[in-house]
Amino acid sequence: MKTKLQILAGSAIVLACLGGQIAQAQTQVANVRPYDKSGINVFEAPKDSAAVFNGLKVKFGAGFTQSFQGLKHENKAGGLYKMSPGFNTANANLYMDVQLADGILLNLTSYLSSRHHNETWVKGGYIQFDKLPFKGEVWDNIMKYATLKVGHMEINYGDQHFRRSDGGQTIYNPFVENYIMDAFTTEIGGELLLRKGIFFGVVGVTNGMIKGNIDSLVATPQDNNIHKSPAVLAKLGLDKQINPDLRVRLAASYYNNSSSGSQTLYGGDRTGSNYFMAMEKAGGTYAANAFSGRYNPGFTKKVEAFQLNAFGKYQGLELFGTYEAANGRTKAETAERDAKQYAIDAIYRFGKAEDVFIGVRYNALTARPANVAAAGTSPAITYTDDVKIDRIAFGAGWFLTKNILLKGEYVKQQYKDFPVADYRNGGEFSGYVIQAVVGF
DSSP states (O other): OHHHHHHHHHHHHHHHHHHHHHHHHTTTSOSOOOSSGGGTTOOSOOOOTTOOOOSOEEEEEEEEEEEEEEEEEEOSSOOBOOOOSEEOOOEEEEEEEEEEETTEEEEEEEEEEOSSOOSOEEEEEEEEESSOSOOSHHHHHHHTTEEEEEEEEEOOOSSGGGTSOBTTBOTTOSSSSOOSSOOOOEEEEEEEEEEETTEEEEEEEEOSSSSOOOOOOOOOSSOOOOOOOOEEEEEEEEEEEEETTEEEEEEEEEEEESSOSSOOTTTOOSSOOSSTTTTOBTTOOTTTTTTTTOOOOOOOSEEEEEEEEEEEEETTEEEEEEEEEEEEEOTTOSSOEEEEEEEEEEEEEETTTTOEEEEEEEEEEEEOOOOEEOTTOSSEEOOOSOEEEEEEEEEEEEESSSSEEEEEEEEEEEEESOOTTSTTTTOEEEEEEEEEEEEO
């Protein structure tokens, strides 16, 4: 306890000493997506080539979320976690953005508290180049259109990851939770973003794993390939403000990792779901069952994924749609399995400043699970058919200021076609979650 208090006291002193410089730097750290309301419907970070550099600047930001949950669940076999209405563990993020040089930005993101990890730990960090420190007209011409990111960072696969909740940063998400199959991970590598007029494209190469890994792969009877392959990703799209009232964006994304030591495209969130213990077994813990309500297809050795997104906003009406198809397997399988999902959000934002909103989301998943042994039992559960999960959520929110949001959601999620031996057979959860959110 003494050590924790010393760390907190030291942090407070450092922040106080930096306070004056940070306050002056708020408008001088360029090409950062805002962490408040103005960051909503911002996808790739903006590019301002005219920003003036007048020395190293540091900017701190944060995201805080406190939830109150009233969910109930049921299945055919029983044995589910006993829940009652109450407050969930608060989530908090800390952002540090540093203008290192003209057009060169450093970002470091830390999770101060989350469901999966209550202690402070680092999500990742990267350097973003909107200009290069090389003299020459050719480099200047290239960087008019290019942005280069290098580091351990959230990969730019799909558009949905720009609208999801990420630990304490939930201000971008008009709903409480993310998709059932949540495509999000951090990997070590680089991405090149090119923008010209309404068109944009991304290419990237990463290590294909959530963290650094120098371990050799281990051959299995089903798979003797011990070669680790890099992951490659690509995105193409257009984004056009057609007139003051109408904006349209389309994007198609691709991701491939043919041989990984621990692939986590659909299991890379290290903070946890916002539906605490929904459809979890009795005896579990918040941290060990951190991803309630989600479905991870378990493509840990090999994965190929495609995501198509469409976004449109006309005055206060906002539509966002996703279709996603993925296939892959574990190192203990020989045949690949498929998973598909689609989702549609319809949001209406009221008022001149759009401070109030209501919305509805429908999300459906069809997938073939791996045949696995249930915990503590034998033989393995055999999945001869696809399983299905669908969710409908109704949400509403009110921005008291651009930094403070109160939002709530009613959700119903159903599990269909699961085998009798699977505890999720006949499963369903429903109820409400209310969140108080701060972002700056």
